[in-house]
Structures are given as C-alpha cells and as structure tokens.
Amino acid sequence: MSNSFSLIRRLVENPKLVQLVRGFEADQFVRLIRRIGVEDAGDLIALASSHQLPHVFDEVFWKNNAPGEREKFDPDEFALWLEVIYESSAQAARKIITEMDDDLLVLGLAANLLVVDYESLSLRMLNSNRSYEDDLLEKVLDSECCLEWGDLFLLAKNSRAWDTLIALLVEVDVDDHERINRILETVLHISTEYIEDNGGLYAVLTSGEMLETDLAAKREARREERGYVAPEPAAAFLQLARITPLEDLVAAKEEDYLTRSYFKAFLSADKPRAAQEKHGHEPLPSLNREFPDIYKELTEAEIITIDQAKQLPDNSTVRASHGFIMSVLREMAKDGEVKWDQCLSELNYLANILMAAETVDQERMRPVEAAEKTIALCNEGLAMLLPQDRQNDRSAIKGILGRESLVKLFRIGWNLASNRREPLPTASGEEYSQ
Template sequence: MTTSQLLKGPGTRSLLYRILESPEQVSALQHLPPPTLARLIHHVGLEDAGELVALATTQQLARIFDEDLWRSTRPGREERFDAERFGLWLEVLLEMGADRAAARLAEMDEDFVTFALSGQLLVLDLDMLTMDRLRSAEGQEDEALVDKALESSLSHELDRFLLISRKPESWDAVLSVLVALDESHHELLTRLLERCCHHASEYIEDNGGLYAVLTTAEQLETDVAQAREERREREGFVAPADAAAFLGLARSGRVGEDPITRGYARAQQEASRVSPSGMEGAPHGRPVSTQPLLHLLQEAEVLTTQSPTALLGAGGDAGTHASATTLREALDWLQGEAPEALSRCTQELGYLSNVLVSGCGHSGRALRALEAAQVAIATCNLGMEVHPEIGSDRSRAGGLIAREGLVPCFGRGWRVLHEDVVMWSARAFDAALTRRVPAGRGDASRARTELARDIAAGRPWASRRRWVHLAPFLSKAAFAAMRELVDECPAFNGTFLATRQQVEEARRRVEELLAS
C-alpha cells in the first residue's frame, strides 16, 4: 500500500472498489465529462489512480491533460507546462502496460505529444552530431566538456537518434513508452523524433551550444499552449491573462461589451454547435446513465462545488448567497417573464466564476471554485443595488438584467468593491501606519513605503506578504481586518460583500479599529 493510500484512508479505497467492481459504474466512468473525471483522479491521488486512468478514454485524458499539466505561479499569470507532472502521468499510464500506454499517446494530438516529449528529452541526429563535431571550431577543452556532459547524462540510441534525458526522474518511463512506440507505431515515432530533433537543433543553437543545453533545464516553447487555450475557451474556461485583463477593466466599470466577454460568447456559440468536448471517444452502444456514479461521487464529497445558480437556489439564512436577495428576486422574475434571458444570465454567472478562479487572488492564493461562485453572486448583487435605475426598488432588477445581462452588474459591483472598500481601506491603513510607524524602523518602514507605492498603483494588496512587519503597530483585530479588506477580492468577517449595507458596516468597523 502506498503512503498516499494510507493517508487517504479506507474511504477512498472503498470508493474505488465500488466503482471498479460494478460494470455499470465502469461504463458510466467512460461517459463522465473530463473535468468530473479529473476531480475523481485528484481525489484519489494520481499515483493511486492507475486503474481509473486505464479505463478513461483517450479523449477524456487529452482534456484532463489540458487542465492538469499546466500551472500558473499566481492568478492572472500565464500558465506553463509542467514537464515533471507529465512524467508522473507516463509512469501511471505504464501501469496498464507499455503497449497500451504507447497506444494512448499514438491516439493523441501529434503536436502535443511532440511538445511533451521535448520537455523530457533532447533528440539529436547521430550522423549530424558527428559531422558537426568534426567541423566544429571549438577547442579541445570545449569538446572535452561536451563529452563529459554526454557521459554523465542518461541517454539511449534509437535508430539514427540519440535520446538524452532532460528529466532523469521520469527517464525510465519515457524510454519504455518510446521503445513500445517503436515496436507498434514505428512511423509515428520516427515523425515525433524528427520533429523533436528539429526543435532541439534550434534550441541548442539559440542557447549557447550543446554543452550549455546539457547543463541547463529550460523548457521548449511551442504553439501547443495556444491550441490548448482555444480548446479550453470553448469549454468555458478563461485564460489567466484574459481574466486579469477583464478584472482590470471591471475596476473602471468598463465591462459588458469588452473584447474578452465578446470572445467568450463567440467561443460558447461555436461550442454549442459541436459535441461535448472530451466525449467524442466514449464507447458506442446503448445509452449510459451517469447519474448513479455522479450520486456516488457526491456522497464521497468528490463533487462538492456548486454552481452560482445552485447556490442561489439553495437559499438559507447565512452565507453570501443569503444576502444576495436582489439578484435572487431578479432571477426569479426572469424565470416567469423572460426564460431566455434567465438562461443567458446563468451562463454569465458561470463565466464570471471562471474569470475569478483564473485571474483573481484572495488571501494570497487563487480563489477556489466555490468561493468564486460566491464572489460572482455577491458582486452582481452589489452592482444591482448601486445601479441608479434600481435604487431601493427591487422590482426593476429583473427588467434591468433582462436588457443588460449580469456582466455590467458585475462591473459596477467590482468597481464599488475596489474603490469604496479596497482602496478606501488601504488609504485608512496607510494613514494609521504613518502615525504609528517611526521613521527608520527598518523592515516596517520599508513595508509601509511599499504599501504607499502599491496604493498609488491601484494594487494595494501587491506586497501583502511584507505586512507581517506592520502587525505590531496595530491591534490584532485591526490587522486581521486590513488583511481581509485590502485584498484583490475583499471580504468582511469571512463573508464576501454583497450589499451596500455590508460595505458601510465594513467601513465603519475600519474607522473604529484604526482609531483605537
């Protein structure tokens, strides 16, 4: 039993058993939307999900790769391919046998496989390598360095190519898959290695020669990332850079007809004309119901994220969604009077949630999906409350969003949060520190200077990691409030702000705390 299995306990093992021992559940697994299957794999842990991966269709795996193999250092930053994670996926795929793992790769997009393999190894043409070294003007000392670097690298000769590992920890898995590809898909492997060799030649030339490349670990860039973004856009995702740009526009209230929202709407229209992404390769035959499996995953708390509209429908006496009464009443009105507008608003709430997950930070990290849904609800509700056409007359809210949709409402709410909560609190924070932090107090003075600079740039949360030096100059309650309110996505007492009353209460509390 693996360490991760011990940590996950009997619940996860029981869940796997209930899925794998039922032919109906196995069949349903192959019809799950890729994001749902990805959540199940993450819940189990990739290292322990070999049997699930073996059952997944190639199309499901390709879409899961789009999500799982790309990482962003923080919200709004460009996502980069994680070559080490791909190496782990290869090891898991190999659990079903090298031949089957190779067959899966052979069914995937050739550009992606070339790109992924280029992150794992350098491919050199042996004949060209020999000729280049004979013609090389490099001195004997440089030649000796290259020989030493080659000798210390993991490598393998395959036909006319020399394969040199760039990720030693996954070398055995990569080599096993390549050997299996050579046996069952020789022509494909030759094309892949030729393309990798071409990219490696350019990469070596641009990065100081073979010795420099052998002793560094930079990633090869291709247009695979753009193709992935286009696929994910059709599936409802928003690229981090686009999400950050949208939120920047929203702080000035200029969203609704912005190019990012228009591009998203076009992508959704295109997606509606094709089959659900990732389901094209599901086994044919009699219709398969996934509902029993989905219910099992909900019982096991694999699927816990609720959509914004589900949160609103849940009602309740507490939480962000309970405060969003204006939005809830407006959507209820649409249900009876304008069902098409209700459908559009539902899609827009999903879009706004995806924007927030991809481009917005909260407490120094990315928003979780459930949190993003709550923020989308709260901000739209706030934007409706401050609209001059609505005022205190909620009966007008349904007609407003029937005409405008929810994106402009979000923009108005986001601007209020930025100007009247985040920036206002940041200026009050800075004023209090100006009175309390003596000049020349080292880290504290530098942290206060950085805060003033960030306020001037309109991003007062940017240096929040250095605020630890400012904590001694405020009460614990005041410092905790500043960390909540002076944030890209502010909150107050653990709740996202959904009403004008909550905004006013937060400001009054700041004044009280900073005055003491």
C-alpha cells in the same frame, strides 16, 4: 473525501461504476484525479475514455505560479503522469501516447529529451580543437541516459523520466514506426535550433526551456470553447473593470472587448460541444440512483456538480437584496425564460474569471466560492442601478435583469468594491479579502 484508496478500489472494481466514470465530463474526471492525486490514481487514469483524455491533457500539463499569470507547459508533470500510468499499466500508457496529439507529444518529448543526428555529433567529437565542454559531453554520451536510435542519438534532459519515455517510445514504435520517426525528426529539428542558439550541446543539456507558444495558443482556444477563461485575459478583465470610470460602466451599452471575444469563441462552439458532451450528463442520475454513497461523496467534494440553478446560494443564508436577485434568477430558470440561458452563460463566465485570476486566503478559488462571489458582485452592481426606494422591489430587479447583462452588473460591483479598498462581499454577507 474518505480514504482515496478505498474510493479508487470501488470505482475501478465495479464494472458498472467503470462505465459511469468513463461517461463523466472531462472536467469532472480531471477534478476526480486531482482530488485523489496523480501518484495514487494510475488505475483510474487508465480508465479514461478517448473523449476525456485530450481535455485531461489540457488541464494537468499546464500550470502557473499564481492566478492571473500565464500558464506554461510543465515537463515534470508530463513525465510524472506517464510514469504513474506506465507503472500501473503499460498498455494504458501506450494507449495514451497513441491518442495524444502529435504536437503535445513533441512538446513533452522535447522538454525531457534531446535528439541529435549521428553525423553532426560525430563531426563535433572528431574536431581536433576539443574543448572542456566536449570532454564533458563525451561523458554524457557514455552514460546510461543516452540511446542510439537509427541515425539519431536520444539524450536525457530529465534523467528521472528517461526509462519511462524510452520504454514507451520503443513499444509504440512497434505499432507505428512511421509516426514515432516523424515525431523524433520534429524533436531533432527543435533540438538543433535550440542547440545553435544556446551555446552548444552541453549547455543545452544543462538547460530546460523549450518554446511552446503555438501549442499553448491552441490549448487556450480549446479551453475557451469549453467555457474556460485563461488567466491573463481574466486578470485583464478585472483590471479593466477596476480602472474604468464608474460612470462609463453605468452608461455602457455593449460589453468590453474581452467579453465580446470570449462569447464569440464560446458560442460558436456551443452546438458541437453540446453534442460531444451530451453523454457526460447521462451517468449522473444512474450514479445517484445506484450508488448514492459515492454520488454524495463526489458531490460534496465538488467533483461532480448538480443543476446550475440549484447551485445559487440558499436564500435563507443571504442578505435581503441578495435573496431577491437570486429568487428572480431561480424564477427565470424554473420558467425556462430565454434570458436565463444568457444569465447562466454569464454566471459561468464570471465565475471562471474569478477562479483564473483571484484567490481566497492565498488559495485558488473553488467553484462554489467563485459562484458566491460572482453573485455578490452582481448584487453590488444591481444596487447601484436601483433607486434607493426600490432596492427590494422584485419588479424593478427583474426589469434591470431583463435590460442589463450580469457582466455589466459584475463590472460595476467590482469597480465599487475595488476602489473603496474594502474587502469584497460574499453572497452570504461575509467578506473576502482581495
């Protein structure tokens, strides 16, 4: 992508482009921010719509160390985003805090601050049997990273985020005093339980972990409704496909329990999601028509994507059997066959599994790489089910695609490629290393 600063200026200074960016799907907006870098994207983040923000939070505040591992809340990223946005626009930062889900705000504050009540703290400090830790605690309370808030004391667990968090709390409190008090009382409850379980207040001030299980589960449910696959079930899906006997995969009449669970959640949310995100598709034709250079730049960077059928690898670059299956899929898309909708959902599901649990050259897979590898593995499974003398027979291929799911073909292909301990093929006929 060209110079990020130049791109940001064009996006935020042209009123027409501002409206188009605010109409991006949430996933597209997140990819744009990540491509630019949050440190440089404060002005752009300030443009986010109320529709985009909750999904942005779901994506940027949660991380894992490697594909396939559980994603955990990242308090440093939470603080960084608020700092960047606040430096760019205090009003935009207040808007984000105002629109942020209460549970997420509590989690972010509890990971960066401790809240203790004045009475409990006074009793501790007046205790005649003072310890060395009590003396250290008194020094902490005398530091700049401590604030008296009514009957509460706010203490920093992360001094870097302190100034921004306190400034935002003070400003938002003016507009919604009841909400801020309610949130701080919740953080107080969390802090009190955590202090009691972890050796006293000073020990907690030098620790950093907070429980986030409930919020993580809600986040995974929201992302699942939008088509994402969490890293742990993605890794479990691939492991199950690898260890299941090949003959069982071939004979299977229904999907595995992980796939059934995914589509149950995904399809139940399909209609409301389509209604909510419909406006996200409308800006792209306008962007392409009025700002073709920016459209080209964003498309090449995979920030915005074109029609899914057009993303299938080009027939001219693949092996013969691969070309036939993709040609059949394109026919299904062009003819508007009902089966194509199922195939598209399955392709997205499988590509999301690979992006969540696999790597290429120790890097997380990009969408195009995952799509190509998905097609390649489906081809492996298809070849297994086709008679040897009908490997390139279009009618035979279409017959299998009509009877079997792409998920089944993928699982067979993954099993074959994994258990022969060879690099997995790509749709272009090259190889990926596992």
